[in-house]
Amino acid sequence: MKYLSELFASRELLSNLVMREVKGKYRRTVFGQLWSLINPLATMLVYTVVFSFIFRARPSVGDPSGMNIYPLWLMCGLLPWMFFNRVVTGGLNSITSNAGLIKKVYFPRMNLPFAVTGSTGYTWLNEMALLSVVLMVFGAFVLPWLPLVVLFMLLLALFATGLGMALAILTVYFRDAQHFTAIAIQMWMYLTPIIYPINLVEEAADKHGQIVLDLYRLNPMERFVSVFRQLMYDNRWPDLADSLWCVGWAVGMFVFGFLIFKRFEKKLAVRL
Amino acid sequence: MTEKPAVSVDGLSLKYRLYKERNDALKTALLRGRRAVYEDFWALDDVSFEVPTGSTFGLIGNNGAGKSTLLKVLSRILYPDKGSFTANGRMAALLEVGSGFHPELSGRENIFLNGSILGMSRKEITRKFDEIVDFSGVSKFIDQPVKNYSSGMYVRLGFSVAINVDPDILVVDEVLSVGDAAFKAKCANKFVDFKKAGKTVILVTHSMTSLQSMCDQAAWINQGKLVTVGDAKTVIADYKKSVDESK
Numbered sequence: 001m002k003y004l005s006e007l008f009a010s011r012e013l014l015s016n017l018v019m020r021e022v023k024g025k026y027r028r029t030v031f032g033q034l035w036s037l038i039n040p041l042a043t044m045l046v047y048t049v050v051f052s053f054i055f056r057a058r059p060s061v062g063d064p065s066g067m068n069i070y071p072l073w074l075m076c077g078l079l080p081w082m083f084f085n086r087v088v089t090g091g092l093n094s095i096t097s098n099a100g101l102i103k104k105v106y107f108p109r110m111n112l113p114f115a116v117t118g119s120t121g122y123t124w125l126n127e128m129a130l131l132s133v134v135l136m137v138f139g140a141f142v143l144p145w146l147p148l149v150v151l152f153m154l155l156l157a158l159f160a161t162g163l164g165m166a167l168a169i170l171t172v173y174f175r176d177a178q179h180f181t182a183i184a185i186q187m188w189m190y191l192t193p194i195i196y197p198i199n200l201v202e203e204a205a206d207k208h209g210q211i212v213l214d215l216y217r218l219n220p221m222e223r224f225v226s227v228f229r230q231l232m233y234d235n236r237w238p239d240l241a242d243s244l245w246c247v248g249w250a251v252g253m254f255v256f257g258f259l260i261f262k263r264f265e266k267k268l269a270v271r272l
Numbered sequence: 273m274t275e276k277p278a279v280s281v282d283g284l285s286l287k288y289r290l291y292k293e294r295n296d297a298l299k300t301a302l303l304r305g306r307r308a309v310y311e312d313f314w315a316l317d318d319v320s321f322e323v324p325t326g327s328t329f330g331l332i333g334n335n336g337a338g339k340s341t342l343l344k345v346l347s348r349i350l351y352p353d354k355g356s357f358t359a360n361g362r363m364a365a366l367l368e369v370g371s372g373f374h375p376e377l378s379g380r381e382n383i384f385l386n387g388s389i390l391g392m393s394r395k396e397i398t399r400k401f402d403e404i405v406d407f408s409g410v411s412k413f414i415d416q417p418v419k420n421y422s423s424g425m426y427v428r429l430g431f432s433v434a435i436n437v438d439p440d441i442l443v444v445d446e447v448l449s450v451g452d453a454a455f456k457a458k459c460a461n462k463f464v465d466f467k468k469a470g471k472t473v474i475l476v477t478h479s480m481t482s483l484q485s486m487c488d489q490a491a492w493i494n495q496g497k498l499v500t501v502g503d504a505k506t507v508i509a510d511y512k513k514s515v516d517e518s519k
């Protein structure tokens with residue numbers, strides 16, 4: 001309890017660390033915060049050209065929204081994924097890149113990975129807000145689902161932060177972890193139906209047996225991406241099983257990361 | 273009336289593991305199957321003493337004697353393997369100036385950032401803001417990014433934030449030697465005020481003159497072990513004698 005109350009007492013530090021990341025990142029750039037929107041737009045453009053026009057990925061039409069616009073379908077999955085990727089990678093590096101601070105000042109160390117989540121979350125919030133506006137312009141009825149979208153954003157943040165914290169500790173002991181993670185995350189993205197629709201996997205499962213789909217759906221990110229699409233693109237209640245799967249993984253992963261971090265943080269200053 | 277000591281240190285021991293080879297890579301761990309080979313090195317070995325409230329307490333000893341390790345334990349950066357210490361009052365450590373400064377942010381923004389890293393609340397920083405800026409003498413450049421500061425200005429700003437944390441117990445490592453002569457004099461005065469206010473300072477410095485002029489209590493540490501502790505003049509004299517003898 002003492003640990004938690006100390007962590008809670010340092011929330012001003014957390015907000016200042018978040019501010020440091022947010023303000024420091026785009027200083028001296030002409031476009032400033034706009035860059036955080038230009039990046040996903042450029043990615044959207046590339047994936048749309050490659051996967052919609054060249055590979056002809058055809059996601060199923062939004063039900064009941066009737067949406068059938070690949071770039072928007074893509075973004076409903078890609079923005080959560082990009083957030084996840086940045087939080088895990090940033091969280092992983094949060095300890096090693098702040099080694100100087102950890103060796104010279106005491107403060108609750110968990111604020112470092114939390115600050116990564118906070119600053120990345122700020123960018124993500126802007127991206128999701130813009131996406132919602134665009135979806136509404138194209139006729140999706142997103143507004144009533146926004147509270148649920150925010151709830152699942154928080155769950156994904158918990159999941160990503162937990163994983164980032166555990167990996168941050170691993171990286172202090174084994175620097176290989178950061179290179180390994182970079183590769184793993186790249187593969188993970190292609191194992192998640194972000195740029196292609198899941199019905200391609202379902203077709204493969206019909207041919208090669210149900211086991212393919214069952215294994216594929218063990219991936220918690222598949223559930224998160226599905227839920228975000230159900231809410232934003234289809235405009236319907238998220239599937240109950242998917243939602244429970246998300247909640248379970250989010251809470252489980254966060255508790256796991258939290259405990260690992262708490263257990264090893266006292267040794268960080270010696271090991272860095 | 274017997275006052276409680278500001279800090280009582282009880283049997284502190286801390287070991288470093290000296291690995292025969294670097295163990296950062298997964299490879300070493302995997303190849304050996306188990307943990308890498310290491311030797312224990314006790315940087316602190318059963319150190320106990322008390323720091324009286326209101327005293328200025330100096331830590332002396334040769335390089336590598338364990339002074340800085342001890343300060344880091346007191347600052348809660350390192351955790352002892354054995355023993356413990358208790359502090360009566362708010363404790364702040366000053367092992368580095370300008371911790372966490374972001375070069376692209378302005379002096380103003382960095383004061384808030386650095387202050388909160390050192391444990392000050394936003395309200396406290398706002399209240400002391402003018403004092404901090406005045407003390408640092410960089411008021412003209414306070415809205416400029418700190419990467420444009422000269423190294424002296426940078427250090428002065430960092431020091432001004434730290435000295436305004438206003439703890440009951442201040443732990444200081446070698447940072448007294450910052451800035452030009454005028455700023456040094458200002459710092460020395462600040463420490464005098466601090467002492468007058470009945471606060472406790474624990475410091476490490478290699479300058480025997482500043483030790484002698486500032487400290488009333490001292491502890492001499494050698495190879496992780498406490499040699500003597502007590503009145504500063506006696507401890508410093510003992511230490512000097514042993515240094516002269518070993519020449």
